[in-house]
Amino acid sequence: MAILNIIVEGDPRLRQKALKIKRVDAGVRRLAEDMYETMIAAPGIGLAAPQVGVLLRLITIDVPDDYFEEGAPGASLTLINPEIVKATGTQIEPAEGCLSIPHWIGDVPRAERVVVKARDLDFREVRIRAEGMVARALQHEIDHLDGVLFTDRVVDKSTLKYLPPKPDGRPSAKEKVLAE
Numbered sequence: 001m002a003i004l005n006i007i008v009e010g011d012p013r014l015r016q017k018a019l020k021i022k023r024v025d026a027g028v029r030r031l032a033e034d035m036y037e038t039m040i041a042a043p044g045i046g047l048a049a050p051q052v053g054v055l056l057r058l059i060t061i062d063v064p065d066d067y068f069e070e071g072a073p074g075a076s077l078t079l080i081n082p083e084i085v086k087a088t089g090t091q092i093e094p095a096e097g098c099l100s101i102p103h104w105i106g107d108v109p110r111a112e113r114v115v116v117k118a119r120d121l122d123f124r125e126v127r128i129r130a131e132g133m134v135a136r137a138l139q140h141e142i143d144h145l146d147g148v149l150f151t152d153r154v155v156d157k158s159t160l161k162y163l164p165p166k167p168d169g170r171p172s173a174k175e176k177v178l179a180e
């Protein structure tokens, strides 16, 4: 496995529409493993292939249990060609961040619950039901596949905040919690 370079805002690849994956080969498996390792090392709770410069519809998510709300179940997922097939309710907290827009956070209204249709690494169709933070992460990562960044979805621009990097270059506790 390898840790991949995460590209940042300004790179045109973050604004392109990623292509559907037609089959899972060794290259796709390798990419999924490397993305997962890259996400954990960042550290972050989600990553989409365009963030490592690969324009394919592949995302990884790792939201621990009790992440933002006590008792909320987490999820660890690798999804191919994910699509939101149902979205209900609304949520605004917590503020969102992105590994490709380092040090910035902002409030993004998202659906509270989603149903996502996707394929797993055996290319079998799966349906994921998620709410809260996992639903937020899924919506954030699926946006990346269409060239959409969280800052596009910040309605109240006064909530966009810059958190200065710590002297050691590691993300702050707040940033770590939010990075997708």
Ligand code: NI
Residues within 6 Å of the ligand: 097, 098, 099, 100, 140, 144, 180
């Ligand atoms: Ni992101």
